[in-house]
Amino acid sequence: MRIIFTCGGTAGHIYPAVSVANLLKERHPNAEILFVGAENGMETQLVPRDGYNIQTIKISNLRHSLSPKAFAHNAKAVHLLLSANSKAREILNDFRPDIVVGTGGYASYPITAEASKKGIPTAIHESNAMPGWTTRMLAPKVSVVLVSFDVSKKYYPKARRVETVGTPVRAGFLQRSNSGGVPLVLSFWGSLGASEMNKMMLDFIKLEDDSFRHIHIAGKRAFAAMKEAAGDKIEEFLYDMPSVMTSADVVICRAGASTLAELCASGRPSILIPSPNVTNNHQDANARVLENAGAAIRIPESECTAEILYRQTKELLRDIEKRAVMSEAAENLASLDSAERIYQIIMSFL
Numbered sequence: 164m165r166i167i168f169t170c171g172g173t174a175g176h177i178y179p180a181v182s183v184a185n186l187l188k189e190r191h192p193n194a195e196i197l198f199v200g201a202e203n204g205m206e207t208q209l210v211p212r213d214g215y216n217i218q219t220i221k222i223s224n225l226r227h228s229l230s231p232k233a234f235a236h237n238a239k240a241v242h243l244l245l246s247a248n249s250k251a252r253e254i255l256n257d258f259r260p261d262i263v264v265g266t267g268g269y270a271s272y273p274i275t276a277e278a279s280k281k282g283i284p285t286a287i288h289e290s291n292a293m294p295g296w297t298t299r300m301l302a303p304k305v306s307v308v309l310v311s312f313d314v315s316k317k318y319y320p321k322a323r324r325v326e327t328v329g330t331p332v333r334a335g336f337l338q339r340s341n342s343g344g345v346p347l348v349l350s351f352w353g354s355l356g357a358s359e360m361n362k363m364m365l366d367f368i369k370l371e372d373d374s375f376r377h378i379h380i381a382g383k384r385a386f387a388a389m390k391e392a393a394g395d396k397i398e399e400f401l402y403d404m405p406s407v408m409t410s411a412d413v414v415i416c417r418a419g420a421s422t423l424a425e426l427c428a429s430g431r432p433s434i435l436i437p438s439p440n441v442t443n444n445h446q447d448a449n450a451r452v453l454e455n456a457g458a459a460i461r462i463p464e465s466e467c468t469a470e471i472l473y474r475q476t477k478e479l480l481r482d483i484e485k486r487a488v489m490s491e492a493a494e495n496l497a498s499l500d501s502a503e504r505i506y507q508i509i510m511s512f513l
Contacts, residue, residue, distance in 0.1 A: 164194040164513060167260040167278070171200040171270030173353060174209065175421035179288060179501075180266040181213050182331035186502045187509070197258050199251075201270035212402060218254055220247045222269050247273040255281060262286070262512050264505075265301065272297050279304040284512040288505065290330045290420035292452075293445035294318050306512065309505060311420055311498070328505050329498025330424035335405025337428055337499065346480050349407055350415035351380035353438075357417070359464075360436065361385040366469035368393045375480055378407065405429070412486065413479050415472065418450035418461075426453070427497035432489035433459040434475055436467050458492035 166187065168180040177200075184196050198217040200206035210217045251273035255263075263278040265271035265287040279285045285305040289298040292312050302308050303321040310316060311330045319325050350367075352360045364379055371377060377396050381389040386399035401407055408414060409429045416422055418437040426433050435453065437446035453459035460475060479486060 164191055165197075165258060165260045166194060166509070167197050167199055167254075167258060167263045167274060168215075168266065169199040169263060169271040169274045170266040170268050171204040171206045172268035173419075174205065175290060175353070175419045176267040176271075177206050177209050178333060179290060179331045179421060180264065181210065181215070182333050182502045183264070183505045183509075184215060185213070185334070186506050190506070195258075197254075197260070199254060199270065199274045201268070204268075204270060206268075206270070209402075220250045220254075220270055220273055222247045222273065248277060251277040255283070262509055264288070264509065265297070265305075266290075267295060267297055269297060272300060275301055276304055279306075286505075286508065286512075288328070288330075289315065290424070291445045292420070292448050293443045307508060309508070311424070311501075326504075326508060328508070329501035330420055331502040331505060332421075332425050332428045333405055335403075336409065336425050338405065338409055339430070340406065340410045346375040346412040347410055348375050348377045348413050348415065348476060348480070349380075349411040350377070351401075351417075352382065353417050353419060353422070357382075357438065358385060361389060363467070363469050363472070365389065365392055367473050368396060370469060370473045374477075375412070413476055415476065418446040418453075420449055423449055423453060424498065424501070427458070427493045428499060430490045430494040430497075432479060432486045432493070434472065434479070435459045435461050436464050436472075437461065439464050453493065453496065456492045456496055458489050458496060 168184055170176040170180045187194055196215055198210045198215050200217055200219055202219040202221045207217060207219060255278055260283060262284040263275055265275040275285050275287060286307045286309055287298055287301045287305050288309040290311050292315050302319045307324045307326055308319050308322045309326055309328045313327050316325045350364060361381055378398060379396055380398050380401055383399060390397045408431060411431055414426060414431045414433040418435045435450040437450045450461045454461040
C-alpha cells in the first residue's frame with residue numbers, strides 16, 4: 164500500500180493529513196506513506212516530526228489584487244505552477260502511489276492534478292465551509308471531494324462524488340486535562356500569525372493581572388519582537404498544541420475550520436475573532452456555527468480592541484457555569500470519527 168498525502172501552507176492543512184496518516188500507519192504498519200508539500204513551507208518542519216518523509220515542489224500562492232505588484236507576483240506563480248507539474252510527474256513516477264490525498268494549500272494542486280491525469284485514485288479534503296482555490300480547481304478532476312459540512316456539498320456541482328467526513332484532529336485533542344489551579348488562557352492567530360492582532364495582544368498583555376496564566380503563540384514573523392516585549396508569555400509555535408489546548412480554560416483565536424475542529428474535539432470554550440482577510444469571509448461563517456450553538460463568543464475584528472477582548476476574557480474566566488455550558492456545546496459539535504471516515508474511503512479505492 165503506497166499513499167501520497169499532499170498539503171501545505173498552514174498547520175490547518177497539514178495536521179488533518181497527519182491525523183489520517185497516523186491512523187493508516189496504525190492499521191497498516193507496512194504501508195508506505197509519502198508527503199508532498201511546498202519548498203520552504205512549514206510542512207517541511209511539521210511532517211518529519213511525526214516520522215514521515217516529505218518531498219517538496221516549488222510553488223507560490225496567488226494574490227487577490229489588481230495592483231501591478233500583485234500582477235507580477237501572480238505571473239511568477241503561474242510560471243512556477245507549470246514547472247511544478249513536471250516535478251509532480253517525477254514524484255508520481257518514482258513513488259507509484261495507489262492513491263493521492265490532498266488536504267489543501269497550493270502545494271497540493273500539482274501532485275493531485277497530475278495523479279488524476281494518470282488515472283490514479285485521488286481525493287481532496289476541504290475543511291472550510293466555503294471551498295478554497297485549490298479545492299475549486301481540483302473538484303472536477305478528483306475521484307472524490309471530502310467536505311466537513313453537509314451544507315458545503317452545493318459548492319461542488321461538477322464533482323464526481325462528494326462525501327461529508329468532518330475535519331480530522333490529532334488524538335491528543337480528545338484527552339481531557341486541566342490547568343492545575345490558576346486558570347490558563349491560550350491565544351493564537353493561526354500558525355503564521357497576524358500582525359495587527361499580535362499588536363493588539365501586546366496591549367491585552369499590558370492589562371493583565373495575576374489571576375490567570377497566559378500563553379500567546381505569535382507565529383514566526385512576530386515572535387522575536389513580541390518575545391522581547393512580553394517575555395515568557397510568548398511562544399513562536401506549539402508543537403504540542405493538543406496538551407496545551409486541552410488544559411486551557413479559555414482559548415482566543417481565529418476561526419479556521421481545523422482550529423474549530425480542535426476546539427470542539429477538546430471541548431474548549433473560545434472567543435473567536437474571524438479573519439476578515441479570507442475568501443468569501445468563510446471564517447466568519449465558521450465562527451457563527453459555534454456561536455449559534457453556544458460554544459463560542461464571536462467578536463468581529465472591526466469591533467475588537469484589547470480592552471473589549473480583555474473584559475470578555477475576564478468575564479468568561481469568572482463565570483465557571485457558562486464555561487461548562489460552552490464546553491458541552493463544543494463537544495456536541497465535534498466530529499470525532501472524521502479520520503476513520505476518510506480512512507474507510509481510502510480503503511474503498513484500494
